[in-house]
Amino acid sequence: MASNSHFLVLCLFFISSVICQVTEFISIDCGGTGNYTDPRTGLAWISDNGTIMNYGKSSEVEIPDENIQYRRRRDFPIDSRKYCYTLGTRERRRYLVRATFQYGSSGNEDAYPKFDLYLDATKWSTVVILDSSRVYVKEMIIRAPSSSIDVCICCATTGSPFISTLELRPLNLSMYATDFEDNFFLEVAARVNFGALSKDVIRSGDFPKL
Numbered sequence: 646m647a648s649n650s651h652f653l654v655l656c657l658f659f660i661s662s663v664i665c666q667v668t669e670f671i672s673i674d675c676g677g678t679g680n681y682t683d684p685r686t687g688l689a690w691i692s693d694n695g696t697i698m699n700y701g702k703s704s705e706v707e708i709p710d711e712n713i714q715y716r717r718r719r720d721f722p723i724d725s726r727k728y729c730y731t732l733g734t735r736e737r738r739r740y741l742v743r744a745t746f747q748y749g750s751s752g753n754e755d756a757y758p759k760f761d762l763y764l765d766a767t768k769w770s771t772v773v774i775l776d777s778s779r780v781y782v783k784e785m786i787i788r789a790p791s792s793s794i795d796v797c798i799c800c801a802t803t804g805s806p807f808i809s810t811l812e813l814r815p816l817n818l819s820m821y822a823t824d825f826e827d828n829f830f831l832e833v834a835a836r837v838n839f840g841a842l843s844k845d846v847i848r849s850g851d852f853p854k855l
């Protein structure tokens with residue numbers, strides 16, 4: 646009985662997240678060759694090829710993470726331009742924005758990419774690849790200033806700038822509200838899964854997905 650009710654709860658989470666993802670979640674497989682539903686998570690991923698991003702090129706990852714999204718990445722030219730993804734938002738609604746980066750190429754470590762990430766005109770973070778097989782995750786929570794936000798990549802100091810995935814998740818009500826949010830954004834410092842057996846990020850049908 647206990648295990649039955651556990652199962653039921655998981656199914657409800659699964660169904661509700663699949664429904665809200667259809668209307669509101671945006672999951673972009675940067676460099677991906679087509680749209681698909683990831684069977685591991687039930688999330689719909691769209692490729693950025695041509696429709697969302699017209700610059701850069703899709704590169705195959707030599708040592709990809711096991712998730713489908715990491716088989717290819719999008720590499721941008723090495724210049725001083727900003728390459729931006731425009732994501733539709735609802736003004737003043739809060740969102741979690743997540744960008745991930747897995748370089749996945751071997752070669753000279755000194756030439757691993759190091760570049761900047763911007764949200765609109767604000768510098769969000771510097772992405773520094775030290776371990777080619779690791780998935781680097783940058784997350785922030787923002788209150789959308791208008792009907793869209795731009796996530797931009799630019800200014801490589803080494804290597805060529807790239808991105809693996811970009812996700813947008815609306816958050817409801819006052820979750821994560823702060824007094825400063827119209828001028829600042831909240832950056833996720835760490836997500837720690839205390840007592841976890843592995844350091845892998847948990848993202849499967851087992852949890853309501855954000």
Ligand SMILES: *[C@@H]1O[C@H](CO)[C@@H](O)[C@H](O)[C@H]1NC(C)=O
Pocket residue numbers: 665815816817
């Ligand atoms: C947010 O609220 C809307 C409307 O009440 C609901 O449809 C949606 O599923 C909620 N989204 C999340 C992520 O909880």
Ligand SMILES: *[C@@H]1O[C@H](CO)[C@@H](O)[C@H](O)[C@H]1NC(C)=O
Pocket residue numbers: 679680691692696
């Ligand atoms: C992928 O999905 C996006 C968004 O729904 C759509 O604009 C695009 O045309 C689709 N691409 C393909 C190859 O079906």
Ligand SMILES: *[C@@H]1O[C@H](CO)[C@@H](O)[C@H](O)[C@H]1NC(C)=O
Pocket residue numbers: 678694695698699700701702703
């Ligand atoms: C989109 O895919 C086609 C075919 O795979 C490729 O030739 C083209 O360069 C891609 N466009 C972008 C912007 O990556």
